[in-house]
Structure formats: structure tokens, C-alpha cells
Amino acid sequence: MSRGLSFYLRIYVKILVQDLKSKMSYRADFIISMVGMILTNVVGFVSFKIMFSNFSSINGWSYNEMLFLYGFSLIAITPMQCMLDNNWSLRMNVYNGDFIKYCFRPINLFFYYESEVFDAKGLGQFGFGIATLVYAWNKLGLPVTFFSIIKTVIFAITASLFMMAMQNAAAATCFWIDRSFYVLDLTFRLREYAKYPVTIFNPVFRFLFTFLFPIAFIAYYPSLVILRPDKVPMLSWISPVIGVLWFYMSYRIWMRGARKYNGTGS
Amino acid sequence: MSKMRKYLALTRAGIIEELGFRLATIVMIFGNIIYLTVIYFLWRSIFASSPTPVVNGMTFESTLIYLVLATAIFNFMEMYTVWEMGRNVQSGKIVLDLVRPMEYRSYLFWSYTGPTIMQFLTTFIPTFIIVECVTKAIPLGINLLYFIISIILAVMINYSIDFMVGTICLYSESIWGINIMKQVIVLLFSGATIPLAFFPEGLAKVASVLPFKAVYDGPLSILLMNSPEICDVLPILELQAFWAVMLYLLSVGFWKISLRQITVNGG
Amino acid sequence: MENSIVLKNITKEFKVLNRHEGLKGSIRDLFSRDYKTVTAVDNVSLEIKKGEIVGYLGPNGAGKSTTIKIMTGILKPTSGEIMVNGKTPWEDRTSNCEKIGVVFGQRSQLWWSLPLVESFKLLKDIYMIEDKNYNDMLDFYASIVDLEPLLHKPVRQMSLGQRTLSDILASFLHSPEVVFLDEPTIGLDVAMKSNIRDLIAAINEQKNTTVILTTHDMGDVDALCKRIVIIDKGKMLYDNDMEHLKKVFGSYRTLSLRIRSSQMTDDFITSLEERFSPYGISISTENNWVSLVINEDRIKVMDVLSGVQENGSIKDMKLEEISTEEVIKRIYTEGI
Structure with a gap:
């Protein structure tokens, strides 16, 4: 008996459907979370407006181009928000010893742990991101072709891999350090800055945000493919490969941490 | 006096616990450096794109100092009270806290003072020193004393807001939703993410009647004043004191009413 | 089968950090590399x-x-x-x-x-x-x-x-x-x-x-x-x-005796302990009850009973088999 991709996909969908069903029975909580999510995005958008209402362009990027990056980053964050939400509880589970209970299933530990929670309110953010992107796309007069849409989808998935990778690695730090919440919180806050073009930073930090904390891959590099098709750097084209690599590495770190945790005899 | 000792014991326990978390401190400082760097470059390029060096009465330097210090204040003030209360309500641990020989509100407040002081020393003070060394723009005089008073008031206001929002957790299990709404509203209207001077007129008006301004904008304006007279700082401190008392009463009242409701319902 | x-x-060893007490200790731990090996499972x-x-x-x-x-x-x-x-x-x-x-x-x-x-x-x-x-x-x-x-x-x-x-x-x-x-x-x-x-x-x-x-x-x-x-x-x-x-503990009995309250003094208990400890009897008390865990291979219950009676008057008594819990406790503390 082997458990391949289709097995995991089937299990995930089944858990997801059940989870959504049970969420519907706690409607008040669901609505409050949804309102919270929408409010977050509205405030985010208002802040964005305030900042750029005083300036017509930043670093050679027009208001609408910035808006494109903004929408793109929201979309790229969604998979992390929806599918890896249980990472936020990882710290508590490790701290009070509950994590052990996830270790006895004959399926992938990371998958099993993350599949437990699907954060549906992340979809609200996704909608907000799509709307912003479509608006900016329209304003910028970008062509709507089959190819450009395919490109957008592929690079949005790529971008989301980077975000998920960072969050995984950040969450996994709780296996080694006691107050890892700060690491996760910091990573989560960094995503706020993913929407700005990496060119605003000096070379040192450009390097840092490209290779060490790859927030430049969440909106900037992938968006270049659509926004500046005539000047796409190599990094943009190979970003899908780097994204997969990043995600795989973060997964390995997470799993190594889990193994280490079990070894501490708690 | 023995009451004070009881509270101080909580403070000390908090400090020890805080130090026990080895790497956490280092991570936190490192995290702040990255965060501040991002702010620096972002606003530098914003100002570089502007035709004039002064925008809305603020230079790049003053904006940066303002934001850096606001972030430092945010870091030591955010104590995740809402999360703590929400979790305690859900796990039922709150019952244990309620039978303690001190008021729950005070218990929570004083057990946070240890971490708060530690955070103040490890995040705010270094940030302050660095900003001062780099820019030499913060006057070192009587304003520091007023700032201390102002920041203590700000902590009290912030705690009252948190406690009030935390009380909502008695009614709803959606801690995340409740907390995020509070957080985004406070951060926007307190001027912690964008200085209030940049706000368009309508929003600025809204911000001026809300208490959040007293948390960040108040202490920061005092800190940046050059040898202020008492009459310069008094209006700010008065407003802060007003909100501190007001929100204290509101949060205590809301808590009492909610608690009665919950115990009546037997929840 | x-x-x-x-x-x-099977042996399993762990490395754990030596933590120190107090404020100073906590600061020291911040930079400490002081690990010790703990054997959690030993052969x-x-x-x-x-x-x-x-x-x-x-x-x-x-x-x-x-x-x-x-x-x-x-x-x-x-x-x-x-x-x-x-x-x-x-x-x-x-x-x-x-x-x-x-x-x-x-x-x-x-x-x-x-x-x-x-x-x-x-x-x-x-x-x-x-x-x-x-x-x-x-x-x-x-x-x-x-x-x-x-x-x-x-x-x-x-x-x-x-x-x-x-x-x-x-x-x-x-x-x-x-x-x-x-x-x-x-x-x-x-x-x-x-x-x-x-x-x-x-x-x-x-x-x-x-x-x-x-x-x-x-x-x-x-x-x-x-x-x-x-x-x-x-x-x-x-x-x-x-x-x-x-079977090993089968010859063990728990003898519980209620003693007249005026005689339940520390001296009385001490005298019992002195007298019966050579026979491996453990003694515990609760209110006016004295419990003696007796190994019958070494001393007969009747002998213990008459021994106690020399110094105190017995108002009530119970004789029970040793409980599993008691057996386990004995193994923890004394081995088999």
C-alpha cells in the first residue's frame, strides 16, 4: 500500500469539507473572523492610500503599479493564511506536550498537522487581492491574454511558496527556542513589506530580502514578468524553481524540529 | 505596603521568566533591526520621490524618528492581553484566576509589568540610544521626565483598551477576529504606522477624537519637544489622564457587568 | 506464541541543559553551553x-x-x-x-x-x-x-x-x-x-x-x-x-488496629517500631488506627497482636491481604 499525491489530496479535501461544515455551525465566530479579516484589509488599503496620496510615484513606480504589487502580495499570502494556519498553534502544542499526539498516524506528519486547520477567512483576503489586481491591471491597460493569465497564475503560486516557506521555517523555530512567537510574528509582519519594490533598498538589504528573507519573491520578482515584460531579470524566470526549493527546505527544517522535539523526552 | 510587595513579586517573577528564554531576546532585537531597516528604506524612497524635502510639515528625519520610536513603543506595549484572556476563558483557567486573592484586572496588569519593563529595557532603550547617537535630534532635558510620565499613562490607557477588548472574549470564541480588529484600528489611528500629520483632513479629525492617539502620538510628541515648559506638555498629559481615567472606569465597569452576566447564565 | x-x-540518553536558579542564573543560562547527559532508559x-x-x-x-x-x-x-x-x-x-x-x-x-x-x-x-x-x-x-x-x-x-x-x-x-x-x-x-x-x-x-x-x-x-x-x-x-x-507478597498481611485514644502516644508508636522493625514490619498511623504490614514468613500475626496488646488495649481490628498498590510501592522503594 502506498500513499501518493492523490491519496493526500483526497484526505485533504475530505478534512476540508468536514471542517467547513463544522465552522458553519459556529456562525457568529466565523462572521467575526471574517469581519476582522476584511477590516484588516480595508485598513491596510487606507494606509496605502494615505501614504501614496502625498506622492505621485515611488522610485519610478506609479501608484497603479504599486497597487498591482499590493494585490499580488495579498494573493500570494493566501495559501499560507488558509493552509498553514495551524503553524500558529505549533508553539502551544509543543510547549504543553500536545504535539506528540500528531506523531502516531501512518501519514506524513507535516501534512497531518497542517491539514487539521483550514483558515477560511483567508479567502476574504484572496478576494480583496483579486479585486485590487484586476483594478490595477485595468488601470494600467495591461493586455488580457491567455498567456498573461497563465503567467500570473504560475507566478502567484510561486510567490505563495516563498511565503509558506518562510512561515514554516519561522514556526519551526519553536522546536528549538522557547519564545519563538517573536520569530513567527516578525515573519508575519515582514509580509507587509513584500508589497514594495525591492529596489527601494540598498544592495545589502536587497540581497538579504532576496536570498535570506525572500520577501522580494512575494510580489516584486514575479510581478515584473507582467508589469515590465521587456526587462525581466533572470531571478524572476527561475523563481518557480527557487520557490519549490525554499518550500522543500522549510519542510525539512520543520520535520527535523519535530524529530528533535520527540527526542527531548518530554 | 505588603500589597505593593505582592505586586512586585509578580514583577520579579516576570523578569526572571523573561531572561530564561535564551535566544528569544536575541531574536527580538534582531527582528527589530530588520523591521526598522525596512521602514528606513521605505520612507527614504518615499521622500526621495517628493519634490520638496518637507512633506506635511515633516522631514524625512523627523518622520523616521517618529516611526522608529513608535515601533519601539509598540513592541514593549503589545503584551497580547487579549489572547491571554481569550485563551483563559476558553480553557476555563479564568475561574482559577478569578478566585485569586487579587482583582483579576490588577493580577493580569501586574504580572505583565515584568515583561513590559524587560521589553522596555531591551527594545525601547537600545532603539532610543541608537536613534539619539545617529541623529542627535532628540533633546535630552526635562522632556525625558515628562516622557516617562506620559509613557506610564500610555501603558495604562493601552492596558485598559486591551482589557476591554479582552472582556469581549467572554461573549465570543473568536479571539483572532476580536484581536485583529483592535490591533489594526489602534495601529492606524494612533499614528503608529503612519504619522498623524500625513492623514487627510477627515481621517485626522476621526483620529483626534479617539483615545488611541494618547497611546503613541502623545508620548512621542513630548519626547521630541526641546526643553518644553509645563504649559506645553500639560494639554497632552491632561488628555492622556482624561483617557486613562475614562477607560479605566469603562473597562472595570464592562468587566463587572460582563462577569455578572456570565455567572448568571452559568456559562 | x-x-x-x-x-x-535498549538504552536511551538525552542531553539536557543545566539550568541555574535565580536572576543571576537566568542571565548565565542565556550564554550557557553546560549540558549533561541523562539516561532515560537504561539497558x-x-x-x-x-x-x-x-x-x-x-x-x-x-x-x-x-x-x-x-x-x-x-x-x-x-x-x-x-x-x-x-x-x-x-x-x-x-x-x-x-x-x-x-x-x-x-x-x-x-x-x-x-x-x-x-x-x-x-x-x-x-x-x-x-x-x-x-x-x-x-x-x-x-x-x-x-x-x-x-x-x-x-x-x-x-x-x-x-x-x-x-x-x-x-x-x-x-x-x-x-x-x-x-x-x-x-x-x-x-x-x-x-x-x-x-x-x-x-x-x-x-x-x-x-x-x-x-x-x-x-x-x-x-x-x-x-x-x-x-x-x-x-x-x-x-x-x-x-x-x-x-505469591511473593502473598505472605504479607496488613494488620490494622484501633487503639484506645489515650494510649496513642508517640512513645507507644516508637516502642512498637523498636520491637517489630527486626521483623521487617512497616508501621503507619491514621487517627487511632495503627497499620502494620507483616511478612508472615518472619513473624506470625498472632505474635504481633499479643505484642501490641502488652502496651495498649485494642478496640477494633482488621486483617487484609496486601493491596497491589502497596506491593508496587514496596518495589519502588525497596526492590523485590
Whole structure:
């Protein structure tokens, strides 16, 4: 008996459907979370407006181009928000010893742990991101072709891999350090800055945000493919490969941490 | 006096616990450096794109100092009270806290003072020193004393807001939703993410009647004043004191009413 | 009969940080590299046959959970050999997990917000249980417990007893060869404890599942285990039948005497201790009762009775067999 991709996909969908069903029975909580999510995005958008209402362009990027990056980053964050939400509880589970209970299933530990929670309110953010992107796309007069849409989808998935990778690695730090919440919180806050073009930073930090904390891959590099098709750097084209690599590495770190945790005899 | 000792014991326990978390401190400082760097470059390029060096009465330097210090204040003030209360309500641990020989509100407040002081020393003070060394723009005089008073008031206001929002957790299990709404509203209207001077007129008006301004904008304006007279700082401190008392009463009242409701319902 | 679990000279060591006390100590720990090695499991060998229910006992921190982690494959031993269902568990955690079930008394492994039946269906998919086996199992469950009211209740709304019951049912669902039960009756009332014990006994009998039971509740041990293994400070202290244990301690009796209250003085107790300690008698008191644990091979109960009577007048008396709990306590403190 082997458990391949289709097995995991089937299990995930089944858990997801059940989870959504049970969420519907706690409607008040669901609505409050949804309102919270929408409010977050509205405030985010208002802040964005305030900042750029005083300036017509930043670093050679027009208001609408910035808006494109903004929408793109929201979309790229969604998979992390929806599918890896249980990472936020990882710290508590490790701290009070509950994590052990996830270790006895004959399926992938990371998958099993993350599949437990699907954060549906992340979809609200996704909608907000799509709307912003479509608006900016329209304003910028970008062509709507089959190819450009395919490109957008592929690079949005790529971008989301980077975000998920960072969050995984950040969450996994709780296996080694006691107050890892700060690491996760910091990573989560960094995503706020993913929407700005990496060119605003000096070379040192450009390097840092490209290779060490790859927030430049969440909106900037992938968006270049659509926004500046005539000047796409190599990094943009190979970003899908780097994204997969990043995600795989973060997964390995997470799993190594889990193994280490079990070894501490708690 | 023995009451004070009881509270101080909580403070000390908090400090020890805080130090026990080895790497956490280092991570936190490192995290702040990255965060501040991002702010620096972002606003530098914003100002570089502007035709004039002064925008809305603020230079790049003053904006940066303002934001850096606001972030430092945010870091030591955010104590995740809402999360703590929400979790305690859900796990039922709150019952244990309620039978303690001190008021729950005070218990929570004083057990946070240890971490708060530690955070103040490890995040705010270094940030302050660095900003001062780099820019030499913060006057070192009587304003520091007023700032201390102002920041203590700000902590009290912030705690009252948190406690009030935390009380909502008695009614709803959606801690995340409740907390995020509070957080985004406070951060926007307190001027912690964008200085209030940049706000368009309508929003600025809204911000001026809300208490959040007293948390960040108040202490920061005092800190940046050059040898202020008492009459310069008094209006700010008065407003802060007003909100501190007001929100204290509101949060205590809301808590009492909610608690009665919950115990009546037997929840 | 074939062996379900075999442990040969299993040792597990951990490195832990030396923590220091107080404010100064905490600052020092910030930069400390001061580790020490702790041996959690020390050269343990064990063979458990298919279908056995083994009580695995020991005080907190004795190394029980480390051994369980090694047997479930999530921990690799520092040295020694281990076979569970004919395979080395840590080499292939996943395939080992297919053939085992695990229950923690306080930590439900079910999906918190789902009705039990949905959790069962998910487990059916995860363990790839065939329809027929799954339905047979549910029928079997229905024949031994009142399943229907549980099936449609979300786990979060269940009482602790119902949750434990559900967790145990879930752990046997995929017909595992071995099930590890960690404190399954902790925090439950007497009726529920007995329900759970009956359930475990019934499944064990029907499915011939090997059960490793760690518990502090001697009621569980008395009701379920024919064999017990006792571990303390990582070392194996005892591994034998309950019968054998009873035989060894069979000559022990607990004699409880109620003494006239005016005579219950410290001097009186001291004189008893002086007189009987050469015979290995341990003495404890509660209110006006004096309890003496007597080994009848060394001194007759009647002799003790008359000895006590010389100094005090006995108002009431009870003579009991030694309880399992008392036996275990003696093994912890004195060895066998």
C-alpha cells in the first residue's frame, strides 16, 4: 500500500469539507473572523492610500503599479493564511506536550498537522487581492491574454511558496527556542513589506530580502514578468524553481524540529 | 505596603521568566533591526520621490524618528492581553484566576509589568540610544521626565483598551477576529504606522477624537519637544489622564457587568 | 506464541541543559553551553507476546514515555535492538504506525470539531481500512458499547469519559497489532473507569490485540493485566506475572488496629517500631488506627497482636491481604 499525491489530496479535501461544515455551525465566530479579516484589509488599503496620496510615484513606480504589487502580495499570502494556519498553534502544542499526539498516524506528519486547520477567512483576503489586481491591471491597460493569465497564475503560486516557506521555517523555530512567537510574528509582519519594490533598498538589504528573507519573491520578482515584460531579470524566470526549493527546505527544517522535539523526552 | 510587595513579586517573577528564554531576546532585537531597516528604506524612497524635502510639515528625519520610536513603543506595549484572556476563558483557567486573592484586572496588569519593563529595557532603550547617537535630534532635558510620565499613562490607557477588548472574549470564541480588529484600528489611528500629520483632513479629525492617539502620538510628541515648559506638555498629559481615567472606569465597569452576566447564565 | 514486541538492551540518553536558579542564573543560562547527559532508559530488555495485556508501571519520570516513544518508532534508541511486529519501528515510522494504536488519557487525537463518525471515516481513509473491515468493526463496537449517541456528537461537546471512550475506539479501528494506552482512565469516575476497562478487555479478547497499558491506577492493573513490568530511573525493576507478584507478597498481611485514644502516644508508636522493625514490619498511623504490614514468613500475626496488646488495649481490628498498590510501592522503594 502506498500513499501518493492523490491519496493526500483526497484526505485533504475530505478534512476540508468536514471542517467547513463544522465552522458553519459556529456562525457568529466565523462572521467575526471574517469581519476582522476584511477590516484588516480595508485598513491596510487606507494606509496605502494615505501614504501614496502625498506622492505621485515611488522610485519610478506609479501608484497603479504599486497597487498591482499590493494585490499580488495579498494573493500570494493566501495559501499560507488558509493552509498553514495551524503553524500558529505549533508553539502551544509543543510547549504543553500536545504535539506528540500528531506523531502516531501512518501519514506524513507535516501534512497531518497542517491539514487539521483550514483558515477560511483567508479567502476574504484572496478576494480583496483579486479585486485590487484586476483594478490595477485595468488601470494600467495591461493586455488580457491567455498567456498573461497563465503567467500570473504560475507566478502567484510561486510567490505563495516563498511565503509558506518562510512561515514554516519561522514556526519551526519553536522546536528549538522557547519564545519563538517573536520569530513567527516578525515573519508575519515582514509580509507587509513584500508589497514594495525591492529596489527601494540598498544592495545589502536587497540581497538579504532576496536570498535570506525572500520577501522580494512575494510580489516584486514575479510581478515584473507582467508589469515590465521587456526587462525581466533572470531571478524572476527561475523563481518557480527557487520557490519549490525554499518550500522543500522549510519542510525539512520543520520535520527535523519535530524529530528533535520527540527526542527531548518530554 | 505588603500589597505593593505582592505586586512586585509578580514583577520579579516576570523578569526572571523573561531572561530564561535564551535566544528569544536575541531574536527580538534582531527582528527589530530588520523591521526598522525596512521602514528606513521605505520612507527614504518615499521622500526621495517628493519634490520638496518637507512633506506635511515633516522631514524625512523627523518622520523616521517618529516611526522608529513608535515601533519601539509598540513592541514593549503589545503584551497580547487579549489572547491571554481569550485563551483563559476558553480553557476555563479564568475561574482559577478569578478566585485569586487579587482583582483579576490588577493580577493580569501586574504580572505583565515584568515583561513590559524587560521589553522596555531591551527594545525601547537600545532603539532610543541608537536613534539619539545617529541623529542627535532628540533633546535630552526635562522632556525625558515628562516622557516617562506620559509613557506610564500610555501603558495604562493601552492596558485598559486591551482589557476591554479582552472582556469581549467572554461573549465570543473568536479571539483572532476580536484581536485583529483592535490591533489594526489602534495601529492606524494612533499614528503608529503612519504619522498623524500625513492623514487627510477627515481621517485626522476621526483620529483626534479617539483615545488611541494618547497611546503613541502623545508620548512621542513630548519626547521630541526641546526643553518644553509645563504649559506645553500639560494639554497632552491632561488628555492622556482624561483617557486613562475614562477607560479605566469603562473597562472595570464592562468587566463587572460582563462577569455578572456570565455567572448568571452559568456559562 | 509469537512475540509482538522485543526489546534487547535498549538504552536511551538525552542531553539536557543545566539550568541555574535565580536572576543571576537566568542571565548565565542565556550564554550557557553546560549540558549533561541523562539516561532515560537504561539497558531494558523485554519480550511481549501477541495478545498480552501488559501493565507498564513506574513513577513519573521513570522512563515510561521514552520507552513508549521508542516502541512507537518516533524515537531512536541510543543503543540496543528493538522489534515491533517483526520490524524495527524507528527505521520506518509510517509502516509501524499502521499497525499500532495510541491513546493518551488527556490528549484527544480526534478532530476536535467533527462528529465522531466523521473522525472514524477520516481514519478509515488514512489507515486505508477496507469497507468490510470497517463496517464489521463498527458492528462489533455497537455490540459492546452504546455507540449511537456518541457517533453524531462533535468531540468538543463530549464529556471526558465519552472522549476517552471514543479515543480508545478510534485507536482500535484499524485492527492494530499493538495498542498503547497511556493513563486511559485518568480523571474518570468509577462507573466510567469500569466501562473503559470492560471495553479494553472485550476488544483484547475478540481481536487478540497486544495492549501496553501505562497507568498509575492500580484498579486498571488489577482488572486488566496478567503481567506487569515496573521501571524506575530508567531501569527495569520487575517483569513477571501478577500471580508471581501476589505469591511473593502473598505472605504479607496488613494488620490494622484501633487503639484506645489515650494510649496513642508517640512513645507507644516508637516502642512498637523498636520491637517489630527486626521483623521487617512497616508501621503507619491514621487517627487511632495503627497499620502494620507483616511478612508472615518472619513473624506470625498472632505474635504481633499479643505484642501490641502488652502496651495498649485494642478496640477494633482488621486483617487484609496486601493491596497491589502497596506491593508496587514496596518495589519502588525497596526492590523485590
